[in-house]
Amino acid sequence: xxxxxxxxxxxxxxxxxRSVGFINSxxxxxxxxxxxxxxxxxxxxxxxxxxxxxxxxxxxxxxxVHALCFGYKVTIFDVDSSKLEKSLQKVRFAGSSSRAPIxxxxxxxxxxxxxxxxxxxxxxxxxxxLVMEAGPENIAVKRDLFKQMDELTSDNTIxxxxxxxxxxxxxxxxxxxxxxxxxxxxxFPTIVTNMVDVMGSPATRAEVIDAAVKWVVSLGCVPLNxxxxxxxxCYNRIWRAIKxxxxxxxxxxxxxxREIDRAWMIANGTPMGPxxxxxxxxxxxxxxxxxxxxxxxxxxxxxxxxxxxxxxKQGELGVKTRHGFYSYxxxxxxxxxxxxxxxxxxISDEEAD
Numbered sequence: 001x002x003x004x005x006x007x008x009x010x011x012x013x014x015x016x017x018r019s020v021g022f023i024n025s026x027x028x029x030x031x032x033x034x035x036x037x038x039x040x041x042x043x044x045x046x047x048x049x050x051x052x053x054x055x056x057x058x059x060x061x062x063x064x065v066h067a068l069c070f071g072y073k074v075t076i077f078d079v080d081s082s083k084l085e086k087s088l089q090k091v092r093f094a095g096s097s098s099r100a101p102i103x104x105x106x107x108x109x110x111x112x113x114x115x116x117x118x119x120x121x122x123x124x125x126x127x128x129x130l131v132m133e134a135g136p137e138n139i140a141v142k143r144d145l146f147k148q149m150d151e152l153t154s155d156n157t158i159x160x161x162x163x164x165x166x167x168x169x170x171x172x173x174x175x176x177x178x179x180x181x182x183x184x185x186x187x188f189p190t191i192v193t194n195m196v197d198v199m200g201s202p203a204t205r206a207e208v209i210d211a212a213v214k215w216v217v218s219l220g221c222v223p224l225n226x227x228x229x230x231x232x233x234c235y236n237r238i239w240r241a242i243k244x245x246x247x248x249x250x251x252x253x254x255x256x257x258r259e260i261d262r263a264w265m266i267a268n269g270t271p272m273g274p275x276x277x278x279x280x281x282x283x284x285x286x287x288x289x290x291x292x293x294x295x296x297x298x299x300x301x302x303x304x305x306x307x308x309x310x311x312x313k314q315g316e317l318g319v320k321t322r323h324g325f326y327s328y329x330x331x332x333x334x335x336x337x338x339x340x341x342x343x344x345x346x347i348s349d350e351e352a353d
Contacts, residue, residue, distance in 0.1 A: 046211035052128035060134030061087035068111035077124035150175035169201035197233035199226035251305030279318035
């Protein structure tokens, strides 16, 4: 049968047109899919270059300066603009600790001087790849911060809390970015106690955990991976058991706090004991953390002692107010004789008999 060239051209043209349309639609879909995969971290992974720290308290400021020391772009924000300078004074103290830091004092101080602040939360969060929430140990406050972090960050920003006890899942009702949220809990001082609890919620993407671990390692810190959500995380839960018992012994007047610190320092070779460490953390923070454990268990023995509350009401918060269990900047436990008391004179053989 003779070939109808006109019909054939029409048919071929139609096929070509449909093919081009199909290819274009598939190319558009593939381009869109690849872009989404890149944004959501499935191909390239979550990359941390720009860090925003919310909260210029002692810990937030330390984390910010620490990240600067290792080459990250860091912006810090706090509603109290005067808080940063006060915290930098305490950070300088931490940077010159008698224990060997993972960065030199000069490098630390130079980073502290270059720390960039923002006058608005929106500006601070604009280019953040990772946001470190370092607000007060209060669930309501942290939920409010996470709500703002959710609204003001991009779809691929990792949202972390530095909470000392609160699992991130308790903050998720305030955000739609539950897959990008996790706990990253640093220890005081960060350049000396260089370990970080890393804990996600059941919703957290594996890629987010991986990116967080890589970031922690890049800071010269050891990641402590917590497999499932646990109040207090890894080391902090161990520390809490020690802290609770030490507070009980002191509050019930069984043992003076100095004796407890001496025992700890001698047994473990540390530069301070539990009460010195609580002073460094902040007695108000310690009290709030203990209340969170109580709210979780509802056991009377988990409620923080009233003697600790009295010190807080008197404004004795530790290092940040220059007085807690000890007086600062020259606490008694720094005295060489604190763990090595020297007799006034040698005891003779006759006296010994």
